[in-house]
Amino acid sequence: MDIKTTPKILQGFCELLPNDQKDFDNLVNKIKSSYAKYGFSNIDTPVIEYSDVLLAKAGGETEKQIYRFNHYDNDLSMRFDLTVPLARYVSMHWADLVFPFKRSQIGKVFRGERPQKGRFREFYQCDADVIGFENLDIKYDSEMAALIYDTMKSLNLGDFVIRINNRKILSGFFSYLGLSDYITEILRIIDKLEKMGLEKVNQELLSTTDLMTSDTIKKILDFVSISGSNKEKIDKLKNMQGNELFFKGVEELEDVINTSYLLGVDEENIRIDLSIARGLDYYTGTVYETNLIGHENFGSVCSGGRYDNLTNYYSDKIMPGVGISIGITRLFSLLKENNMLDSIQETKKGCVILPMSNDVNDYASNVAKLLRANNVTCDVFWSEKSGKAKFKYASRTGYKYTLVLGEDEKQNNKISLKDLETGTQETLDASEVINILKQ
Amino acid sequence: MDIKTTPKILQGFCELLPNDQKDFDNLVNKIKSSYAKYGFSNIDTPVIEYSDVLLAKAGGETEKQIYRFNHYDNDLSMRFDLTVPLARYVSMHWADLVFPFKRSQIGKVFRGERPQKGRFREFYQCDADVIGFENLDIKYDSEMAALIYDTMKSLNLGDFVIRINNRKILSGFFSYLGLSDYITEILRIIDKLEKMGLEKVNQELLSTTDLMTSDTIKKILDFVSISGSNKEKIDKLKNMQGNELFFKGVEELEDVINTSYLLGVDEENIRIDLSIARGLDYYTGTVYETNLIGHENFGSVCSGGRYDNLTNYYSDKIMPGVGISIGITRLFSLLKENNMLDSIQETKKGCVILPMSNDVNDYASNVAKLLRANNVTCDVFWSEKSGKAKFKYASRTGYKYTLVLGEDEKQNNKISLKDLETGTQETLDASEVINILKQ
Numbered sequence: 001m002d003i004k005t006t007p008k009i010l011q012g013f014c015e016l017l018p019n020d021q022k023d024f025d026n027l028v029n030k031i032k033s034s035y036a037k038y039g040f041s042n043i044d045t046p047v048i049e050y051s052d053v054l055l056a057k058a059g060g061e062t063e064k065q066i067y068r069f070n071h072y073d074n075d076l077s078m079r080f081d082l083t084v085p086l087a088r089y090v091s092m093h094w095a096d097l098v099f100p101f102k103r104s105q106i107g108k109v110f111r112g113e114r115p116q117k118g119r120f121r122e123f124y125q126c127d128a129d130v131i132g133f134e135n136l137d138i139k140y141d142s143e144m145a146a147l148i149y150d151t152m153k154s155l156n157l158g159d160f161v162i163r164i165n166n167r168k169i170l171s172g173f174f175s176y177l178g179l180s181d182y183i184t185e186i187l188r189i190i191d192k193l194e195k196m197g198l199e200k201v202n203q204e205l206l207s208t209t210d211l212m213t214s215d216t217i218k219k220i221l222d223f224v225s226i227s228g229s230n231k232e233k234i235d236k237l238k239n240m241q242g243n244e245l246f247f248k249g250v251e252e253l254e255d256v257i258n259t260s261y262l263l264g265v266d267e268e269n270i271r272i273d274l275s276i277a278r279g280l281d282y283y284t285g286t287v288y289e290t291n292l293i294g295h296e297n298f299g300s301v302c303s304g305g306r307y308d309n310l311t312n313y314y315s316d317k318i319m320p321g322v323g324i325s326i327g328i329t330r331l332f333s334l335l336k337e338n339n340m341l342d343s344i345q346e347t348k349k350g351c352v353i354l355p356m357s358n359d360v361n362d363y364a365s366n367v368a369k370l371l372r373a374n375n376v377t378c379d380v381f382w383s384e385k386s387g388k389a390k391f392k393y394a395s396r397t398g399y400k401y402t403l404v405l406g407e408d409e410k411q412n413n414k415i416s417l418k419d420l421e422t423g424t425q426e427t428l429d430a431s432e433v434i435n436i437l438k439q
Numbered sequence: 440m441d442i443k444t445t446p447k448i449l450q451g452f453c454e455l456l457p458n459d460q461k462d463f464d465n466l467v468n469k470i471k472s473s474y475a476k477y478g479f480s481n482i483d484t485p486v487i488e489y490s491d492v493l494l495a496k497a498g499g500e501t502e503k504q505i506y507r508f509n510h511y512d513n514d515l516s517m518r519f520d521l522t523v524p525l526a527r528y529v530s531m532h533w534a535d536l537v538f539p540f541k542r543s544q545i546g547k548v549f550r551g552e553r554p555q556k557g558r559f560r561e562f563y564q565c566d567a568d569v570i571g572f573e574n575l576d577i578k579y580d581s582e583m584a585a586l587i588y589d590t591m592k593s594l595n596l597g598d599f600v601i602r603i604n605n606r607k608i609l610s611g612f613f614s615y616l617g618l619s620d621y622i623t624e625i626l627r628i629i630d631k632l633e634k635m636g637l638e639k640v641n642q643e644l645l646s647t648t649d650l651m652t653s654d655t656i657k658k659i660l661d662f663v664s665i666s667g668s669n670k671e672k673i674d675k676l677k678n679m680q681g682n683e684l685f686f687k688g689v690e691e692l693e694d695v696i697n698t699s700y701l702l703g704v705d706e707e708n709i710r711i712d713l714s715i716a717r718g719l720d721y722y723t724g725t726v727y728e729t730n731l732i733g734h735e736n737f738g739s740v741c742s743g744g745r746y747d748n749l750t751n752y753y754s755d756k757i758m759p760g761v762g763i764s765i766g767i768t769r770l771f772s773l774l775k776e777n778n779m780l781d782s783i784q785e786t787k788k789g790c791v792i793l794p795m796s797n798d799v800n801d802y803a804s805n806v807a808k809l810l811r812a813n814n815v816t817c818d819v820f821w822s823e824k825s826g827k828a829k830f831k832y833a834s835r836t837g838y839k840y841t842l843v844l845g846e847d848e849k850q851n852n853k854i855s856l857k858d859l860e861t862g863t864q865e866t867l868d869a870s871e872v873i874n875i876l877k878q
Contacts, residue, residue: 005495007530007753009485010513015528017535018480018542025481037811039789039818039836041457042464046448046561047486047547048506056444067487067515069508071551074449089454091446096456098835100822103457108486112510122485132822139800139821150811262804264812314446350478361578365701372476372589373703379478382578383539383571396537397478 012113012121014329019398022348023341024332027155028106031126031326034151038143040104040128045085047108051075054084056313067112078110082127083310083323090131091314099133100140106328120329129323131310136320138252141286141306142259144322148290148302149265151326156343157335159293160301162265163273166253167283167305169237170274172246173223177216182208187277190224194275224275230257233272249285256286284308288324298334302326350377351417351437352394356387356406363410367403370430376437395420401437451552451560453768458837461787462780463771466594467545470565470765473590477582479543479567484524486547490514493523495752506551517549521566522749522762529570530753538572539579545767559768568762570749575759577691580725580745581698583761587729587741588704590765595782596774598732599740601704602712605692606722606744608676609713611685612662616655621647626716629663633714663714669696672711688724695725723747727763737773741765789816790876791833795826795845802849806842809869815876834859840876 009015016024036042051068054077067078079085082105090101106126113121128147130140145162152160174183189204196204198221205217226236234257237250253272260270278287285306292298304324311319335341351371355364364380371378381393394402404416404425415433418425428436448454455463475481490507493516506517518524521544529540545565552560567586569579584601591599613622628643635643637660644656665675673696676689692711699709717726724745731737743763750758774780790810794803803819810817820832833841843855843864854872857864867875 004754005492005752007492007527009488009492009527009531010515013485013487015484016482017532018482021482022480024483037789037814037816039791039816041461043455043457043460044463045454046452048452048549048561049448053444053446053448067508067510069506069510071506071508072553076449088446088448092448093456098832100820102818110487114511122487135822137821137823139819142804143819143821146808146811259800259804262801262808264808313444315443350476352478361698362701365581365698369585369701369703372585375476377476377478379541380578380582381539382576382582383574384576393537 010121012116012119014120014122014333020336020341023344024328026344026346027328027332028124028126030154031151031328032104032106034147034154035104035126035128037150038102038128038147040102043086043089043103043105044107045079045082045089045105047110048076048078049085049088051077053088053314054079057084057087065111065113067110078112080111081109082107082125082325083129086127086129086131087310088314090319091311091317094133094315094317094319099131100136101131101133102128103131104128120333123327123329126326126328127323128325129310129321131319131321134318134320136322138255138285139259141252141256141322142263144286144304144324145256145260145270145288146263146265148288148324149260149269152269152290152302157292157340158295158343160269161291161293162270162302163276163289163291163300164253164257164270165272165274165276165287166249166256166285167277167287168245168249168285169253170249170277172243172249173240174220176241176243176246177219178211179209179216182211186220190220190275191277193224226274230267230270230272233274252285278303278305282307286322295334295338295340298331301331347400348377348398349437350379350399351401351403352397352399353378353380353403353405354390354394355380355382356390356404358384360405360407360410364405367405367415367430371434371437374434374438376434403433449560451555451558453559453561453772459775459780462783463767465783465785466767466771467563467565469593470590470767471543471545473586473593474543474565474567476589477541477567477586479541482525482528482542482544483546484518484521484528484544486549487515487517488524488527490516492527492753493518496523496526504550504552506549517551519550520548521546521564521764522568525566525568525570526749526751527753529758530750530756533572533754533756533758538570539575540570540572541567542570543567559772562766562768565765565767566762567764568749568760570758570760573757573759575761577694577724578698580691580695580761581702583725583743583763584695584699584709584727585702585704587727587763588699588708591708591729591741596731596740596779597734597782599708600730600732601709601741602715602728602730602739603692603696603709604712604715604726605688605695605724606716606726607684607688607724608692609688609716611682611688612679613659615680615682615685616658617650618648618655621650625659629659629714630716632663665713669706669709669711672713691724717742717744721746725761734773734777734779737770740770786839787816787837788876789818789838790840790842791836791838792817792819792842792844793829793833794819794821795829795843797823799844799846799849803844806844806854806869810873810876813873813877815873842872 109125111121148162171183185208193201206212226233234254276289283305287305289300290302306322308320309318310321353364355361368378368380381390402418414427416427417433548564550560587601624647632640645651665672673693715728722744726744728739729741745761747759748757749760792803794800807817807819820829841857853866855866856872
């Protein structure tokens with residue numbers, strides 16, 4: 001037993017000290033409450049699945065990022081997102097679910113990348129999706145915008161903007177230009193507009209196909225930079241030339257925006273942005289990204305969109321959906337790095353009881369019993385230490401109140417309540433202390 | 440895309456339908472609240488760790504049960520409990536922690552056994568431990584008993600008994616009989632008393648060593664079956680012959696029991712049981728098991744105990760602790776099998792809004808906005824379906840109240856509130872509806 005193993009964790013895996021964990025849990029609980037308020041039901045799926053199930057849809061890039069291993073006769077993988085498990089879940093359980101199925105899931109996902117600074121290989125995602133059976137009303141796209149808005153408000157991270165677009169507008173526009181075969185590629189390049197700048201995008205667009213001319217590029221860039229209020233942008237889009245798909249997208253976008261206002265989204269916090277396309281191939285309608293104003297370098301903190309068929313790889317049933325996701329581990333880490341945790345910190349409710357000598361331990365036990373029976377969070381410092389050590393413990397645990405119990409308090413059946421923030425101390429009856437602590 | 444992958448999950452992995460998940464989450468939330476009320480801080484550790492770290496302490500049996508694999512140059516394992524990660528955590532972070540360190544952790548653990556019916560390979564554990572630095576007051580053992588009591592009460596699963604013992608009593612007793620070298624083996628056999636019955640235990644005890652005589656076995660069995668109230672048992676133990684360790688254990692047990700009463704544990708719900716030893720080798724003092732009365736076949740639903748040094752394998756620091764664990768996945772599955780979920784089910788708070796035609800969608804949006812702004816959980820059924828389909832959705836989602844919105848309601852700025860349990864419906868102002876729904 002003399003040789004010790006060095007305790008350490010893997011790079012890219014995150015673990016927090018208790019105070020940070022409390023802040024992290026606060027964020028997660030706010031997201032959870034917000035999702036629940038919109039009627040989403042929580043589900044939980046296995047962390048490990050059969051590789052052939054989990055990777056049914058995956059391409060080369062995804063497969064490289066998987067923790068995959070053999071166990072007895074099984075080829076297993078760890079989930080790399082919560083969307084594929086959702087697709088598998090609704091394909092298995094559709095007969096027992098109520099549609100539209102509004103599900104939320106908050107859980108860890110795993111990316112087996114080579115370690116790089118700042119990349120998480122284990123992180124939490126907070127997902128909410130509505131899945132329809134055969135079809136799903138466009139109003140749900142507005143609900144998701146309202147859900148992003150409410151969730152961001154509750155997180156209290158300052159000003160934010162939901163950037164919204166519709167993939168049908170993009171697809172319609174590009175096929176109208178005769179660039180149908182290059183839509184995915186062009187969209188991918190445009191998606192990088194913010195990151196790479198105009199010139200580089202121009203260059204990359206030119207090299208996509210011979211059909212691409214300077215004139216076409218101008219049309220494309222004019223299109224993605226249409227300006228004005230949301231209403232003005234919609235009006236401009238309506239007056240453009242385009243095909244059926246294009247105008248279907250414009251109609252959807254107008255409906256989604258207007259209904260989102262009715263559902264409570266402030267016009268200031270939602271903005272049509274024709275340059276966003278979302279990297280993933282499966283979005284087919286509305287797409288969302290969300291930025292913190294003044295912290296655009298964080299990238300999108302809440303993203304998602306509409307897809308035509310979630311369960312393509314597992315089922316003959318058609319199940320369209322719309323969903324959003326918050327990568328909360330990454331967001332928390334950015335907030336911490338940028339000293340932005342203040343706004344989400346809450347005073348720790350409850351108290352620490354300090355029995356000042358062993359002779360008052362029985363009295364301290366009674367007080368603890370009474371407080372807890374009244375649902376007051378209550379820690380007791382039981383160790384035989386100096387008074388100084390006892391108060392040091394109390395202040396380090398972070399509770400606002402300390403209950404000091406000595407011979408006097410015991411004799412008079414009183415409690416000395418010390419407010420560690422103000423330093424004031426008063427001697428009170430138990431019922432008075434409970435009233436203060438329950439506030 | 441025509442060939443579909445069959446959606447399925449691995450045997451021994453659990454996933455629930457939304458209504459069961461709600462009940463499961465209720466249980467977990469109650470445990471979480473109870474742990475928090477006693478001042479435990481939540482932590483969260485990685486699911487994957489270095490094999491040499493996670494298996495530093497493990498023997499042959501544990502290693503066979505591990506999901507272990509190579510990834511790039513690393514030999515990795517998935518955590519098989521929350522105790523080893525806790526030992527690693529306090530060894531790494533001790534300088535930043537406040538001692539006694541009261542930590543709770545609720546998370547999934549993984550056992551890579553060959554699949555067997557009824558055995559989970561992925562399951563949740565709900566752990567609470569107090570870790571001392573160099574020493575830890577015995578009062579914390581009483582706190583853990585009170586924590587078990589409060590948690591079990593809050594779970595509302597009927598009558599229960601906490602069975603309590605102290606390993607020092609057992610160790611002291613057996614060394615006094617000259618059976619020191621066989622303590623572990625004898626304790627392991629006695630641990631099986633309930634499962635195997637007296638005769639089999641008798642037999643196994645006889646074969647442990649030539650020192651074991653019928654007379655010794657009689658002494659052992661008399662000892663483990665000492666009867667009476669807790670006080671009577673303590674008195675009988677005090678009057679036995681024994682060594683220092685034995686009487687140290689009796690003194691601890693008496694103190695733990697008596698303080699647990701002061702902390703609120705009902706004497707009916709805690710019982711000294713000298714036959715329990717807990718299989719694990721590392722318990723050195725108090726040990727707990729908890730049974731549901733009338734469901735003893737469930738085995739212990741909440742167990743734990745005191746250990747001398749948690750961090751032996753990682754650190755030169757001595758860190759004794761006392762902890763408990765609830766295997767909530769297994770418990771939930773037993774409750775479900777035995778139709779015992781009724782007692783933990785709660786009416787789903789909130790409502791479903793049914794817009795009766797597309798003409799009232801805007802009005803429905805406004806009502807949803809208002810309710811949610813008042814923190815009322817609110818789902819809206821946006822699909823264009825028949826009235827029958829709408830009410831079917833409302834009843835299947837499980838909310839008590841449905842808000843019916845048609846042309847009349849819109850014209851008069853009213854809401855028809857239907858109670859799906861009683862079938863009654865009344866037409867009200869929004870403020871009245873909010874009052875009812877907030878109750």
